[in-house]
Amino acid sequence: MEVRVFGSRARGDFVPESDLDLCLILGDLTPEFERTISRVAWEVGFERGCVITTVEYTAEQVERSPLRVSPFIRAIQREGVAV
Template identity: 35%
Template sequence: MNERDFNIARELKGRLSGMVELLDFRIFGSRARGDADEYSDMDVFVEVERLDKNLKDMILDIAWDIGFHNLMVIAPLIFTRNELENTSLRASPIVNVIFAEGVQV
């Protein structure tokens, strides 16, 4: 991950941390691998204890705002701890990739 991407990710994590307890926060995909181009989005994994529509909307709004100001699309995947531990999501290929290749911020 390049320094600009890491700084954007830190800004997003910082803003989210002020509003919700983050259990895990990772960047994955091309930006984490370092093979993104100028048009690549930033894939973000966000794990929280509880999630409702208002919190999800808030996370998406903050990601959009930071992305807009940095000329980048930020695409959050938001999951609860329960979903990751107690549902079939724990065996999902995308979740396995996130934990194997994602960069914690």
């Protein structure tokens, strides 16, 4: 599993109200696991007073599918900070 922070917090141009954008790249991804990720992100964000936004992809999607050349994925790969 790979987790990358992207967006304003990764670039360093965030403000206190900025959300925390996370990209999770997983070996396998089911709808149930996506719901769990969303729930946990909401709970942790609520506790910390920060909105956490997640996007989830499989390694297959970002490495071998047409999605790998999308501007969004390329920006995450270029600007994202691995955590």
